[in-house]
Amino acid sequence: MKEKKILETQIPAVVPTMKMSRRRMLGGAAALGLALVQDSFGKVVQEAEPLFDVPKDPTKILGVPPGTIGTRSPFEQPKKIPSITSSRTPLQDLFGTITPSDLHFERNHGGVPFIDPEKYELVIHGMVKKPMRFTLHDLKRFPSFTRICFIECSGNFRTGKAELTPQEICGLTSQSEWTGVMLSTVFREVGIDPKATWFLAEGNDAAVMTRSIPIEKAYEDAMLVYAQNGEALRPEQGYPVRLLLSGWEGNTQIKWIRRIELTDQAFMTREETSKYTENIAGGKIRQFSLLMDARSIITFPSYPLQIQRGWVEIRGIAWSGRGKISSVEVSTDEGKTWYPAALQEPVLSKAHTAFRFLWQWNGKATVIMSRAIDETGYYQPSYRELAAARESKGGYHFNPITAWEIKSDGHVYLVSDRT
C-alpha cells in the first residue's frame, strides 16, 4: 500500500459544535442515548443536548483523515459520577467486560498524586535478606504477566430509593487487562525471611494509604502492575505502579505503591481497624475481610429506561473474588422461578462475566433479578438474608441481589428493600 506522509498540522480540524442546554428531558434523552449527568441521588442535574451539523449524506463529503489519536463520537459521552472521594463507572452504558480506562471507577483517600515515572522508586525492606530499591525500569525488566480481572471497592453498595441506576447502585467495580510483574518474582529477588507472614503496602499519595497483606497472597497471584488495557496505567489507577490483588477489596490494592515492608504480624493501620471493617451477627465487627464475594447486576433493562412489550434480552455482569462464575440465574417473576442465563465465553477467574437471558415480556408488571453462583458453590444472597446475617442494612461487603421492578407501562425502578 502506497502512502504519502502528511504533517499533523495539515490535518483539518473537523470538530462538530455542541450546544449545551439545561433543559430537562429524562425519558427522551435516555432513549436517544444522550449522556445524562446525575447527582448522587439519581436526579438529572444537567444534560448535554448535541445539536451537530451532521451531513445529510456522508457519502458526498470527504471525511476526517487519519490522525495521531482517536476520539469518541460527539454523540457518545459516557461519564463517571464523581463525589469527593470516588467516581462510579457507568455500568448501564457499557458492553462486554472491559471498562474503558477513562471510565474505570476511582476511590481515592487523598486525591490522585502526580508522579514522575523517572523518579519512581519502590522500596522493599523489613524481614528480607537484601533490602532493595526498584525503579520503574527495573520492574519492567522482570518477566511480565498479563491478566484480565475486576477491581471492586468493598463499599460498593447503595440503596434506599427506586430511582437509582446500576452506576449508582454498584458502579465501584471495573475491569481491565492488567500487565506487570508477579510480586513473587520480585520477592525472590530480595529474599524473604521464612518467618515473614505479612507485608505492609504503602502508597505515595497524600493519605499515605497503607494496608497489611497476608504473605500467602504474594505467592498466590499478587502483581505489581504498570499497564492497563494495553497502555501505561492511568493516574487514577496508580500510575506508574499499583498492587493488584485479584479478587480482594480494592483498598488493599495500593495505588502509587512506594514501599513494601515484610513483617511477622499485621500493622493494624487505620484502614484495617477503624475503617474497612463490617458488622456481623452478634454485634461483632469483622476485620481483614479481604475477599470480594460473588455478585451480579442486571444492567439492561434498568432505571431509568422504559421497555416495550416483546423480546427483551436481559443483560448484566457477574463476578466473584473466589474464582470463576459457574452460573448466573435470572428470575422474571420476583424470585418464584429461576432460569440459567447464558455466560459469555471465555469465563475468566475473578473477572466480570457478561450474562444474557432472552425474555418475552407480556406487558404485565413484574420484578426481574439475577443471582451469581461461583465455582466454590457460593450463592449471591438476597437483601433480606444479608441484612439478617449482618444485623445491618449496608456497610462493606454488602452484595445482595439487585431486583428491578417493571411497571406495566415498561418503566423500570429499583426494588430497594423488599427482596
Place this chain on the structure above:
Amino acid sequence: MKEKKILETQIPAVVPTMKMSRRRMLGGAAALGLALVQDSFGKVVQEAEPLFDVPKDPTKILGVPPGTIGTRSPFEQPKKIPSITSSRTPLQDLFGTITPSDLHFERNHGGVPFIDPEKYELVIHGMVKKPMRFTLHDLKRFPSFTRICFIECSGNFRTGKAELTPQEICGLTSQSEWTGVMLSTVFREVGIDPKATWFLAEGNDAAVMTRSIPIEKAYEDAMLVYAQNGEALRPEQGYPVRLLLSGWEGNTQIKWIRRIELTDQAFMTREETSKYTENIAGGKIRQFSLLMDARSIITFPSYPLQIQRGWVEIRGIAWSGRGKISSVEVSTDEGKTWYPAALQEPVLSKAHTAFRFLWQWNGKATVIMSRAIDETGYYQPSYRELAAARESKGGYHFNPITAWEIKSDGHVYLVSDRT
C-alpha cells in the same frame, strides 16, 4: 461509604504545563520513555520533552479529586503515525493484547464520516424473503455477542531500511473486545434465499466502500458490531455499526455499514478487482484472498532501543486469521536454533496473543526473530521464502518473519532483506 456530591465545576483543574522542544535526543528520550514523533521513515522529527511541575513529595499535597472522565499521565503520550489514508498503532508502546480504542489503527478510503446514530439505518435486500431496514436500536435489541479478536489491514507490511519501528513495519493491526449481533441472527430475520451465495456490504463513507463476501462467513462468525472495548464503537472504526469478519482482511469488514445485498455471485467491485489482489507465482494475480495468515513480531527489543547485557525478556505478539496460535518460536542466533516462547493465557482464536522468551544477552552482536505457528499447522514464512513464492518483495498479505539485529553496543535495527 458516605459520600458528598460535589459539582463538576468545583473540581480544581490541575493541569501540568508541557514545554515543547525540537531538540533531538533519540537514545535518551527512548530510554526515558518519552513520546517520539517519527516520520514514515523512522526519523525523529519532533520530540515532546515534558518539563512538569511535579511535586517533590506527593504525600504533602492533596491530589486531584475524582472526575467524570480519566486522562493519561502527561508523561505518557502514545501516538498513531498518520498518513493520508491510514494511521498505525504504536505496537512497541503497548502491553498485553488490548489496543486502547484511540490507538486502534485506521485505514480509510474516503475519511471518517460523521453519522447521527438516531438516523442510522442498515438496509438488507436482494435475494431475501423480506427486505428490511434496521435502526441502531433494532440491532441492539437482537441477542448480543462479545468476542476479542484482531483486525489487520492486508497491506500491513513495510521494509527497506534498518531504521523502522514495529509500528512502521506492521502497525496496521489492532485488537479490541467487540460486541454486537451475529449476522446470522439478522439474516434469519430477513429470510435468506437458499440460492444466495454472496452478499455485498456497503459503507456510508465518501468512498462508498463495497466488498463481496461469501455467504458462508455470515453463518460461520460474521457480526454487526456496535461496541468496542466496553463502549460504543469509535468513529474511526465504523461508528455506529461495522461488519466484523474475524480473521479476514480489514478492508472487507465494512465500516459505517449501510447496506447488505444478497446475491448469487460476487459483484467484482473495484476493491476486489483492481485493488486488494496480490502476485503469486507464475505471474498470476490472486483475488479474494480473504484470510489473514499467521504472523508474529518481536516488539521488545526493537528499533530504536538500546539494550544492556544480561537478562532480556523478548516480548511480542502473534496472531492468525485461521484460529488459535499454537506456538511461537524464537531464535536468538539468526535462525540456527529455535525455542518455544511462553504464550499468555487465555489464547483466543483469531486474536493477538502475547508471547515472551527470557534471554540472557552476552553482549555479542546477533539477530533475534520470532515465527508464529497456528492451530492449522501453518508456519510463518521467512522473507526469502515469501518473496520467492510471490515473485515479489511486498504487496498484500505479505507476512514474513521480522528479524532484529542487535549490535554489540546494544542498538537494535531491523534486518530488512537478508532473512
